[in-house]
Amino acid sequence: MYKVFYYEKPLTLSEKPVQxxxxxxxxxxxxxxxxxxxxxxxDASHVHIYYHNLEMLWNxxxxxxxxxxxxxxxxxxxxxxxxxxxxxxxxxxxxxxVEVGExxxxxxIREVEEECGVTNLKILKFITNTYHIYFDTKLHLKSTFWYEMSYDGNEKLIPQIEEGIGIAKWKSLEEIPFLMNQTYENIKLVLESEIDLKSI
Structure with a gap:
């Protein structure tokens, strides 16, 4: 199944109807x-499109x-x-x-460094892809590739103000449940795939 968010609501695609x-x-x-x-x-909080050939539907x-x-x-x-x-x-x-040729x-790694002012990051693994649709002059479907990274430095965080970032901050696991009402659905997917929030 594929899950895409539009106006923070899910549009899913699979081979069969869902409840x-x-x-x-x-x-x-x-x-x-x-x-x-x-x-x-x-009119709907969740729309699902189904077809027997999912890969053809997705393409x-x-x-x-x-x-x-x-x-x-x-x-x-x-x-x-x-x-x-x-x-x-x-x-x-x-x-x-992602820039051309990158x-x-x-x-x-580049985006984390630019947006937060940290260096010497190490990728540990690929986590997942998330998808969302937005409109400026036309409809865009953005796929974001998420990676788990480690950082062992102590640099001062510098938010990239020119990109509209007001704060860059380390948050403890105990703080994360309180952020869930003030974040995006795709970010929740990434966090929930790596953190057992029910155990916090």
Whole structure:
């Protein structure tokens, strides 16, 4: 199953209908726009599109939008704290656009360094991809590649003000549940995949 967020609501795609969603049996690409309209206008909190060939459905979905890639990091220090940024009144993880000719790993490290002012990061593993759709002059589908990283330095954090970042701060695991109401759905997915929040 693929999960994409639009206006912080899930649009999912799989081979079969699911419960507790507005299900659309795929017959044409016009249903992608129908799904977005249902989410944007508040008629549905979760829209699901299904088709027996999921990879074909996903490829048609990708081609329907302007696709772009970003990369970011869930960075832990030696105190097992996690590096967050505060931007647009939301707590977020550092991330940014993948440049031409750049791997997602290098982009993730570069973006964390630029947005938070830290260096000597080490990638431990790939975590997951998240997806969201946004509109400026056209609809964009952004895929973000997330990596777990370690940091063993003690540099002063420097938020990248020109990118609208007001704060860069280490947060303890005990603080994270309190951030969940002030972050994005995709960030919740990343955190929940790596941290057992119920045990905190």
């Amino acid at each position: 507790d969603a507005k299900n659309l049996n795929f017959i044409g690409e016009g249903q992608f726009d129908e799904a977005l309209a249902l989410l944007k206008n508040g 048609k979905f990708l081609n329907h939008f302007h696709y772009l890639e970003a990369a970011g990091g869930l960075v832990k220090n030696t105190q097992n704290e996690i590096l967050f940024i505060y931007r647009l009144e939301k707590w977020d993880l550092p991330k940014g656009k 791997t997602t790993e290098l982009a993730a």
